[in-house]
Amino acid sequence: MKKTSIIATLSIAAAACALQAEDKVALKTEIPEAMFEGTKVPLKLANLEPVEKKQAPLMVPAGCTNLALDKPVTASDDLPVIGDLEYITDDDKDAADGSYVELGPQKQWVQIDLEEEATIYGVWLWHFHKNARAYIDVIVQVSNDENFADGKEVTVYNADHDNSSGMGKGKDKAYVETNLGRVIDAKGTKGRYVRLYSNGNTSNEMNHYIEVEVWGKK
DSSP states (O other): OOOOHHHHHHHHHHHHHHHHHHTTOOOOOOOOOOOOSOOOOOOOOOOOOOOOOOOOOOEEEEEEEEEETTOOOSSSSSSSSSSGGGGSSSSSOOOOOOOOEEEEEEEEEEEEEEEEEEEEEEEESSSSSSSBBBBBBBBBEEESTTTTTOOOOOEEEOOTTTTSSSSSOOOOBBBBBBEEEEEEEEEEEEEEEEEEEOOSSSSSSEESSSEEEEEEOO
């Protein structure tokens, strides 16, 4: 290949990369009002992220939408202790009673059916932000198999540092819940179903969800 051809090829590649970078935007959503009751901060988790640490904005391709809005939700606990599973995708992120779901103790999961395969760039979730607590063994997976049993599920977040939930050790951090929620980089993973696990929290043994947003493109 001639030198001029090589330069032209590199220039085209560089231009394509620059265009791709320009197409990325910071993921934004409506943040609910803070409703902290008390100031107790959990300190007993070995993998707890520093409370003062702030999340960097998640950069995603322009044009992403919340694909989870009003989509059907199932769970490992068929009869939530408090609330209805539909709360999880109803766009109500308030921490007041009537806005969250409480599932039973030990490891539980909720699952959102996007109803068709999508390219997922971000998962934004709120467990509970009425007081300072951290949820244990938070794991988020994406799959095209409703039962997550075909071995092709992709784990996009795993804060189970000691494999206490039996799904493998993760390197992600546990974090203190706030009204800002938690933004998870899904890295363009393709799938129809999003499943989120937890194993109680630092305040009690129960599992809670206020809202889950799945940002991506069909």
